[in-house]
Each structure stands twice: as structure tokens, then as C-alpha cells.
Amino acid sequence: MTVEKIKLMQGNEACVEGAVAAGMRFFAGYPITPSTEIAEISAAKLPRVGGKFIQMEDEIASISAVIGASLAGKKAMTATSGPGFSLKQESIGYAVIAEIPCVIVNVQRGGPSTGMPTSPAQGDVMQARWGTHGDHSIIALYPSTVKEVYDTTIKAFNLAEKYRTPVILLMDEVIGHMREKVVLPREGEIKIYNRKKPTVSPEEYKPYKATDDMVPEMANIGEGYRYHVTGLVHDEFGNPTNNNVTAEELIKRLVNKIENNIDDIVEYEEYKMEDAEEVIVAYGSTARSVKSAIDILRDRGRKIGLFKPITIWPSPKKELELLGKNMKRILVVEMNMGQYLLEVERICRKYTEVKGYGRVNGELISPNEIVSFVEEG
Amino acid sequence: MTNYLIEKYYRTERLPHIWCPGCGNGIVLKAIVKAIDNLNLNQNEVCVVSGIGCSSRATGYLDFNTVHTTHGRALAFATGIKFANPKLHVVVITGDGDCAAIGGNHLIHAARRNIDITTIVFNNNIYGMTGGQYSPTTPTGDKGTTAPYGNIDPNFDLCELAKSAGATYVSRSTVYGVNMITKQVEEGIKNKGFSFIEILTTCPTYYGRKNKKGNAAEMIKQLNEITINVNAYNNLPQEKRENKIVIGELYKDIREEYTEKYDRLIKSF
Incomplete structure (x- = not known):
């Protein structure tokens, strides 16, 4: 490049x-x-x-x-x-x-x-x-x-x-x-994505009418498309409503426009996963320590790798499920008392053993600490 | 005239509104719309922002760019809108609870910046939407559902607050004098800076009933009785001024507007 x-x-x-x-x-x-x-x-x-x-x-x-x-x-x-x-x-x-x-x-x-x-x-x-x-x-x-x-x-x-x-x-x-x-x-x-603008006239514009991808076209204030924006449950025009059908449709669409596009949204990195039998799930600065720990553990003969979600939410369910099916053990290392562990357990527990290691004292988790956890746990 | 205003500026399909019989909010809203019409503003360039509460529901009925935000935050949203696109005429509609309690901090700082937003407070002395709790403008001693033995809190003078914080146009009017509201809203919008307009309005359903103020018409008459025009007030001897609420244009100043100042910074590079 x-x-x-x-x-x-x-x-x-x-x-x-x-x-x-x-x-x-x-x-x-x-x-x-x-x-x-x-x-x-x-x-x-x-x-x-x-x-x-x-x-x-x-x-x-x-x-x-x-x-x-x-x-x-x-x-x-x-x-x-x-x-x-x-x-x-x-x-x-x-x-x-x-x-x-x-x-x-x-x-x-x-x-x-x-x-x-x-x-x-x-x-x-x-x-x-x-x-x-x-x-x-x-x-x-x-x-x-x-x-x-x-x-x-x-x-x-x-x-x-x-x-x-x-x-x-x-x-x-x-x-x-x-x-x-x-x-x-x-x-x-650099690939830049800009919001979809209205393709219809102001008279025909429905600010909250979903298109095929469930995402409505968005007019900016001042562009001639006058409409109502509210935090209340609303219809396609943005007008508040208590209609139960409209409410359910709206909330489900808001969830599904993200959940149904997980493949587009999810990004992750794998490290030394080619022949791995065990995996550590970690993200952010913890993932850096985990990489070092994996190098040490590999030197000692352990077939272990890292799965690092960059998209934390929505979680990479498909990929995690596959790890559950293929790994002897999944370890989640994070600087908390097991928050992402809950998500990994939810997805993988039925397939394999899931264990967590956390730290909440304001210090980074060190590679040696992770090595000990893997070897002893 | 009224029909013309309704057809041009209201989302008629959204009517009737949710306000109670006798509520003063409709009177204020018409006066605002008339002011905008008098100024001949382009509807596409007007953005009306509101918070949460009875008066804040007004935005849903108006055919402008309308944003019904979270409780107390209308001025913060409006600041983002105005700062992002200074060409817009930004009007904030808010209530006494929305503006003076949960949103008090935003009022102070929007005024301090002198950002070109016209803030119109519908002050009905009560939280109406939630059923009649006392607000920062409920007069001391008056009752609300959360002040069953009378409110012991001192009440706010919002105009004094806005003036002290840096607003460059401050006025007060009541639903007894509709033309005064319209005039003040016009002046507020024309002022290139932060304008603050407090409008005393009536809530017969909660404030009136809790405090035995009579029906809507009687309450509006009382607003006339307890208020005095600023010029007349200034001519009154000190001992006769007590317990009078002053209406009219209370304060004006000229100070550079916030977005213009920032645009100067941008142009300096």
C-alpha cells in the first residue's frame, strides 16, 4: 500500500x-x-x-x-x-x-x-x-x-x-x-458510507418507512422534508401512537435491522487458531496480553489460539458457536468479573466447557497470569 | 385568519390535541404560529424543539421540522441543531418543569452562550402530564399532589434567571394578552441571540383544581389581576410593587451570537 x-x-x-x-x-x-x-x-x-x-x-x-x-x-x-x-x-x-x-x-x-x-x-x-x-x-x-x-x-x-x-x-x-x-x-x-437520502418528494416522504434493508431514508433538518422526530413509539410518519401493532412492528424492526445484518456488522480477529484445540476469547487491551500468553503456551506445546471480537455487540454468535463445537475448552479473559463470559457461556456452554478469568483491581492482566490460568485451570 | 394559520402551520391530521378543556397551551401555540407567520419565515427553515410534558407535545401538531426530545434536554438538542446549521430558525417549546427543574442547567448555559435560540416556556405552575405535582414555579404555599400540605419551596423567577445567565432578550406575557405573546415571540425570533419568553398559562385540571382557582376563564382573569406591565410597574411606589408579576419586555442586550463567533474562528484558518 x-x-x-x-x-x-x-x-x-x-x-x-x-x-x-x-x-x-x-x-x-x-x-x-x-x-x-x-x-x-x-x-x-x-x-x-x-x-x-x-x-x-x-x-x-x-x-x-x-x-x-x-x-x-x-x-x-x-x-x-x-x-x-x-x-x-x-x-x-x-x-x-x-x-x-x-x-x-x-x-x-x-x-x-x-x-x-x-x-x-x-x-x-x-x-x-x-x-x-x-x-x-x-x-x-x-x-x-x-x-x-x-x-x-x-x-x-x-x-x-x-x-x-x-x-x-x-x-x-x-x-x-x-x-x-x-x-x-x-x-x-477509506471507504465512507453516508446515510441514505430520500428518493421521493417531500409530499411522499415517510421518514420512518423501512426500505428493503429495514433502514428508512433520512432527510436532514432544513432540506425541505418537514417531519416529526420523537422518542415516543411512532408510525411511519414519525407521529406518536399507542397502536399495539405499530409498536411491535417498530421495536422488532429496530432490533432486526441490526440482528439480521450481523454478518455485515461483525468483525473479529483470530490468532494462531489454525490447529487450536483451545481458545481464549478476549478483546481490547486484554487481547494483547493474551497474544503474548499464547506465544508462551505454544512454546510449551499447547495448541491454543485467540478469538478477538472487534464487534462486541451484536456478538459474533455464529463464530462463537463454531468455536463451541470445535474447541475442547473456551476461556474468556477480561478486566471485569465475567461480563462477556455470560455471552460466551450463553452461546457455547451446551457444546463445550467455558471458563472465565477476570480482574478488577485497575491493573492489566499480564501474560504470565494468563499462562498460569490456562495451565492450572 | 385562524383557519389560515391552522391549515398552513398545523398538522391538521394530528388534531384534536391531547390537552384538557380549558388548558391555555392552545392559546400560546396559536400566538407562536401567528408570530412565525408575521415574520414570513420559510417553514422548511424553522425547527421547533421540545422536551417532555404537556406543552412539549405541541411540536407534534406543528408543520415545521419538529423534534420532541427527552425530558429537560430540548435546549441541548436545539444547541446541536443550531450549531450544526446556523441558517435554521430554532424555537424551543418547554414547560416549567422541563425548563426550570430537570433542564435548568441547559437553560443557564444556552443563555450564557447567547446561542440564537428562542425559548418559550409555557409556565402553568405544575407538572400536568404526570397529574399535578408541584414544580419550581409553583408559588410557595400552593398545593400539588406532592405538596398536599402546601409547597414549602421558594418559587423561581425564570426571567431573572435567564437575564442573569446571559440571555439577550427576556420577556414575559400571559394567555390573557395573546397579542403580547405574538409580539414577544416575533421580537425573540428577530433577536440574534438567546431569547427567553415566559408565558403564564393555565392548568385548570390540576393546578386550578388543587388550589381552588375556579374555572379556565376565571383563571385567565386572575392572570390579568396578578400581573402588571413593566412600564406601569416602574412607576409604582415600592410598597405597591409587592406580589405583582411583571410582564412585558424585561431585558434586552446586544452581544455577539455564539454560532457567528465560531464561524469567525473557522474562517480564521
Whole structure:
């Protein structure tokens, strides 16, 4: 690949680089460790590309402004960490039901509550999935290298636009603050997806009428297509309704437009899986330790590999099921007390043994610790 | 005139509205629509944003770009919309609970920024949608379902709050004087900055009934009795000013608008 530039970058910086490359022209945020650099770098970069940055009065205002900006036609993002992610949850649900593309970054730190602000954790995996109330599906991505942060942020915007849904980009303190060499692609090499615009006149436009892929066409505010946006259950025109049939159709469509497109949404990486008899499932910074552990274990003769979901939600069910059928054992290693373990167990338990290893003291899980767990467990 | 306004600016298929008989919200809404008509704004460039509550349901009936958001957050959504596309005329419709309680922080900061949003508060002194709980504007001593022995909270003067926070147009009117509402909304929209308009309206169903205020017509008459125009008020001796609510244009200022300031920054590169 011919390259434009090679840069030494922090994860949080790569996130902004990727976002701007994907077309982000609006950022609203609130300072919170360890995500603050994303706001700082956005503040510096956006006005230089004609974009807008605003520091809002709180986390709720930030996600609300982001949703507003997206309705007005801008690709928009906010970034936060655990406490702020909790505050944003109600509005994330609004973006789900009103089908407004946006990206929410959560650079995880130790919790609950103020927890350990400067330490890594992976305790928000389930909050990403179920943080907002009500039945819904969600897309959550989780990179584990700085280059992957760049690529995954672009992917987050593309999926948000394609499926008209909020997309959550999970990181952890280590990924956010780690510096690595990144080879940035040339502009033309980046695949960008933009929301589908109306193909009919304003008179014929139904803002919430699903097309074949279950995703309605989206007119931006100010383009002549006047319609109503609401967090209430609504009909094809966006008008509120309590009709039971309409309600069920809407909620099922919102879930199915994601669940039925899992193959398009799911991304994962496999490491040394060719002849593996055992697999470790890990994501984010933990997956890096697992890779080292696998190298050590391989040297000692164990046929073991890594399955690293980059798309955490919806979970890669098909791939996990296959692992369940083919592996003697599945181990889930994560910086929490077994959140993704629940999902892997749900899918794989009926086929094979599933065991989890977790850590919640604010320290990364070391390769040696993983080696011991595999050898002793 | 009314039919013309209804046909041009309402989603007539959405009518009748959900508001109770005697509710003042319809009076306010008509006055707003008339102001927009008087200003001859392009409907496609008007965006009306609301929060949650009785008054916030107004957006569903209006034929503009309408966004019915989450409770208290209308101003934060509106800030995103206006900042993303400064060409839009952004009007926020909110209630006393939505604006002054759960959304109070957003009010302060939108005013501080002087972003060009016209905020219209339908103040009926009560949470109507949930059945009559006391709000930050329920007068001290008055009753609500959560203040069965009388409200002990001091009530907010929202106009003073908006002015102190940095709004560049602040006014108050009541549903007794519809023309004053229309005039104020026009001025608010014309003001290039954050405009705050508090409109005292009536909730006979909950606030009125809980506090024995009589029927809708009597309540509207009372609004006239407890209010005084700002010019008349200024001429009153101090001892006669007590317990009067001042209406009219209360404050005006000229300060650079937020999105224009940011656009200057963009152009500087």
C-alpha cells in the first residue's frame, strides 16, 4: 500500500483522526478521564476542517447536542468514560428509537461510580449492551491497537450511517493512552458510507418507512422534508401512537435491522487458531496480553489460539458457536468479573466447557497470569 | 385568519390535541404560529424543539421540522441543531418543569452562550402530564399532589434567571394578552441571540383544581389581576410593587451570537 503518512499516535488521537477521516464534523463533549484527549484534539482539529466543536455543560447535554447535530446533517460524535456513559444512556435510547446516526466513545476506567479514573477496566461491556432502558439492539465495537482504533472509528461512523443507529466505540484506558506507530491510509482508500437520502418528494416522504434493508431514508433538518422526530413509539410518519401493532412492528424492526445484518456488522480477529484445540476469547487491551500468553503456551506445546471480537455487540454468535463445537475448552479473559463470559457461556456452554478469568483491581492482566490460568485451570 | 394559520402551520391530521378543556397551551401555540407567520419565515427553515410534558407535545401538531426530545434536554438538542446549521430558525417549546427543574442547567448555559435560540416556556405552575405535582414555579404555599400540605419551596423567577445567565432578550406575557405573546415571540425570533419568553398559562385540571382557582376563564382573569406591565410597574411606589408579576419586555442586550463567533474562528484558518 502506498502510504500518505506514518505517525506515532495515542489511541485517543487515532480516534479523532479516524473520526475526521470518516466525515465527523461535529463533536460535543465534557471533560472526563481517560477520554479527555478526544475532546481536546477535536477542539483543535474540527474548526480547521470547517467542523464544529462544543464543550457542553454536562454529559447529557453532550449526547443531546450530538443527536441534534446529526439530525441537522452532520456526522457527530461524543466521548466519555464510565460515569459519563451512564449519564448518556437515556439519550442513547432516544437515538435508537428515533434512528439517529451518531458515535459514542467510552474509554473505560475502573468503576462503579468514580471508581479508578486513571486505571483501565472493561466493566462497561454490559452497560454498552443494555445501558439504556427498553428492548433494543446495539452496535458496540472494541479495538485493541492504535491502528485498529483509527479503522474502527471509521467503521463506527459507517455503521451508524448505514443502519441509522447510535454506535458505541469501547476502549479502555490502556488503548486510549497507549502510543503506537500508525500507517494512515490515503484519503481515497477509506471507504465512507453516508446515510441514505430520500428518493421521493417531500409530499411522499415517510421518514420512518423501512426500505428493503429495514433502514428508512433520512432527510436532514432544513432540506425541505418537514417531519416529526420523537422518542415516543411512532408510525411511519414519525407521529406518536399507542397502536399495539405499530409498536411491535417498530421495536422488532429496530432490533432486526441490526440482528439480521450481523454478518455485515461483525468483525473479529483470530490468532494462531489454525490447529487450536483451545481458545481464549478476549478483546481490547486484554487481547494483547493474551497474544503474548499464547506465544508462551505454544512454546510449551499447547495448541491454543485467540478469538478477538472487534464487534462486541451484536456478538459474533455464529463464530462463537463454531468455536463451541470445535474447541475442547473456551476461556474468556477480561478486566471485569465475567461480563462477556455470560455471552460466551450463553452461546457455547451446551457444546463445550467455558471458563472465565477476570480482574478488577485497575491493573492489566499480564501474560504470565494468563499462562498460569490456562495451565492450572 | 385562524383557519389560515391552522391549515398552513398545523398538522391538521394530528388534531384534536391531547390537552384538557380549558388548558391555555392552545392559546400560546396559536400566538407562536401567528408570530412565525408575521415574520414570513420559510417553514422548511424553522425547527421547533421540545422536551417532555404537556406543552412539549405541541411540536407534534406543528408543520415545521419538529423534534420532541427527552425530558429537560430540548435546549441541548436545539444547541446541536443550531450549531450544526446556523441558517435554521430554532424555537424551543418547554414547560416549567422541563425548563426550570430537570433542564435548568441547559437553560443557564444556552443563555450564557447567547446561542440564537428562542425559548418559550409555557409556565402553568405544575407538572400536568404526570397529574399535578408541584414544580419550581409553583408559588410557595400552593398545593400539588406532592405538596398536599402546601409547597414549602421558594418559587423561581425564570426571567431573572435567564437575564442573569446571559440571555439577550427576556420577556414575559400571559394567555390573557395573546397579542403580547405574538409580539414577544416575533421580537425573540428577530433577536440574534438567546431569547427567553415566559408565558403564564393555565392548568385548570390540576393546578386550578388543587388550589381552588375556579374555572379556565376565571383563571385567565386572575392572570390579568396578578400581573402588571413593566412600564406601569416602574412607576409604582415600592410598597405597591409587592406580589405583582411583571410582564412585558424585561431585558434586552446586544452581544455577539455564539454560532457567528465560531464561524469567525473557522474562517480564521
